Amino acid sequence: MSKVTKIPTHFRLLTSLRAIGPYLRESQSREGFYLFDCLGVCVDDKKSPEEREFWGWWLELEMQGQEFAARYRVGKYDKLGEWVNDPLPKEAVAEVNRIQNNFHQKLVEVLEKEFGVLVTLHDKSVEFV
Template structure:
């Protein structure tokens, strides 16, 4: 007899996703859709904090039946507080990839262990090396 995966409640998932680190954007998440982002590398740390921009990634995690699809994007978090898809400069690639890979592995393991939910990469997702 095969086991049927039961998707946990939105609030239970939020609690587990928050535990992965500072990446979850609670206010922009809703049932079946969770937004994460990571300000990985400062573009220019000589600027005042309110003027700083960052290279990094963001993730739109969407529920699809009994699994989640992970759509990662890369780019710059600008001083307006918005993500802009953009190629990373060579100096930021290794750090951004390392952080993303570590986060993604933790996400996969947590959802599998706690809820028996699989995560697949969305067809439009950026692939990290």
């Protein structure tokens, strides 16, 4: 049974969330809400870097009471730097799912084991296989 502790401060959470990997969008996060994303698979790597788009996922992690609700979404990160809710093509699904599952496992370890804060999937979250 894990020991439940006081919710950590925003700045302590940021430090731990940064350590998970390059996914945290710190400038778009605020106390109680953290945004992550992952550009998993390049749509067309023959394009110049500034024109490239990616298949991937993004996560809105929001404090709800004494736990975090994780709302994952999948789609395409377009050349304007915006996420678009598009279904992943078959050739990108396995890689995007692999990256997301690895990330989610690390996220749960940090929040639940380090801080005693439960992470649940939001009812509108995409489920990864």
